[in-house]
Amino acid sequence: MSNVDNDINPPENNNSEALTTSFLEADVALVALDSANVGIWIMDAHSGEFRSSKRTKMLFGHEPDEELSFEQAMQSVAEKHQKIVLKAVLTAINNKTSLYIECPVFLPSDQKHRWLSITGGFGSADTVDSFFSGIVIDITKQKQNEMRRSKFIGMVSHELKTPLTALKAYVQLLSNWAKKQKDNFTIGALSKVERQVKKMLSMINGLLSLSGAEAGKIHLTKQSFSISELMDEVIEETMFLTSSHQIIRVPCEPITVNADRDKIEQVLVNLLSNAAKYSSKDLPIEIACTHINNFVEVAIKDQGMGIAADNLAQLFDPHYRVERVETEKIAGFGIGLYLCAEIVKRHNGKIWVESELGIGSIFKFTLPL
Template sequence: MAELVWLNAELTQSHADLKASKEELQAAFDAAEMGSCSLDIKTLKAEMSREYRNHYGLPLTGEINWHMVTDAVEPQYREEVNRVLAQSAQHGAPVDSTYPIRHLISGERKWMRVVGKVRKSKDGIPKSIYAVVMDVSRQMEEENRKNEFISMISHELKTPLTSIGGFTQILVHKALNGANEDFAPICRKIQRQLGKMARMIEGFLDISRLEFGKTMIKKAEFDFALLFEDCKQEFNNEIQTHHINFNGIGSVIIDADRDRLEMVLHNLISNAIKYSPMGSAIDVSYQLADAKLMVSVRDRGMGILEYERDKLFRRYFRSQNQRIHTVAGFGIGLFICAEILRLHNGEIGAENIPGEPGAKFTFKIPLC
């Protein structure tokens, strides 16, 4: 009798320990915003945690079946999701599936990853699937950005490479035919294209440096008027689609990173060209204001959506303005500009011109 009492006490304690373990596991799932589910393969009925139901917008109480779950899956992915289930049901294959859903209540689009394993009966027949689900929307967005970034790099670098290839072919052709002429103009064009590539590559590298807080600036005194003149010559030689007006006040000695400031000015002028109609004017100017250098770039494009003004200099921000949705870009140029100016204790801002088309971007940095 004493032995039975002891066994009963042990069994009761085991049940209590198991319940506590389940509660601790569920608490861990909840903390990680992971849902859990047990799906009966034969009836396709599921026991789901509250978090799982929340992810999909399913009723928080009551019976759930597989068809209710797949209603949330985007239509073009349902066949693949059902195929994964069939593989598990027929062959006991583990589950690892990532797919987009539309929340059944809010309509919000999310990417979900489901990972699980099959439980089998004593006869070795798949009986149920135990799985956990997690929201991987952020990871998928990062992956998409990476792919878009690689595509953009390939496209952007292809343009100067094509130009360099063309100029080189001209040089080779002239050399082979014994042409006795000055090759300096063609060589200068090649140099400009190489400079363009170098700036692009430096910009791409800056993204990685900024990610880890490793961007450095190398300050030295120089005359901003010379940098301004270099930009003027380059854009006037390369751009025939817009009328770019450069206006300065002459020599201004500043203590700053020349290459970084040149990148900022290039980015702002290039954006003005990209987002304004062909044949329109772009004004680039600089002046002194309160012991600071103030540089402005004004275009005659579509301007800035007021509710997006505070987001312009965020990483990866792309305007939702439908008028510019075909303009290529990755949303990093203005972010890099803002970070470079921050390292100079400077500032950057943007505004629309009241009663006129276009926007004006202005940055300021201390002279020393």
């Protein structure tokens, strides 16, 4: 595999003795880890020399007594994941940071894939320490369960969406009829029904998007559109569903982006809905956009309960919700921010949050123009 061979220098043997000593010192740990079906590996970050336990070799589709180089391990990784894994490893080595990545490896003997979780890091932050080591775990069953769950969620959500779409159409027909009859009571009642139907459709669309994101199937249909016009439409829609909050749009210059309009609308709806859910009704929510270099930056600011620093790192993880007394009665699946992050990433943008507990939060994302 040429891309791996070109990016990793061939091993040099000048540190072989030190590597062997370091590896042998882990003998007791190796026995314990192997018995727990956990593989272990160690690599000299300077020379590229790579050693692995028997379990690691087996997880990468090799015999326990075979030699396994870093290049051979990389060649076992499914082709479309090779560059991603290699980049993650090199970034961790160059920046002396921890490594965590999940990837499939192809097993020629069984003609199937196995999913592995690879974790690694340096023993210390000392620049002299060149031993990069970690563990490998088989997570195939976990991945299969996740795929089954995603498939089930997608199937159920799709089945629920069909009758709800029909119900929405009938409500709109009845609403038009009531307006002609000038029946104010029926108009008001149908307006509330339509609002609840829209909420249900929004939840179902979120579940369908989650299913697609977990399967790596977020498809983009890009077009040029005005981000400020889209913001106005989303504000109007959000005010219809959440009329108790005041949403202030900070004036900004006309900015045209090339992106998937529906997906970006979904991001804006999720972020505005979150801001409304986690802030008091008497406090305004602000939304603004700014042209910065070759990007547009969108910011949504609330004056709500805020987020503790300990929770910020996990905020965009799937199914993660901040567990506090104040959030116990707030409904949600913990998928909105995860979907926002996946959509923005697919557009080669960035998403983050600035928050202070008790003060409020500012969610920001960028899109390349």
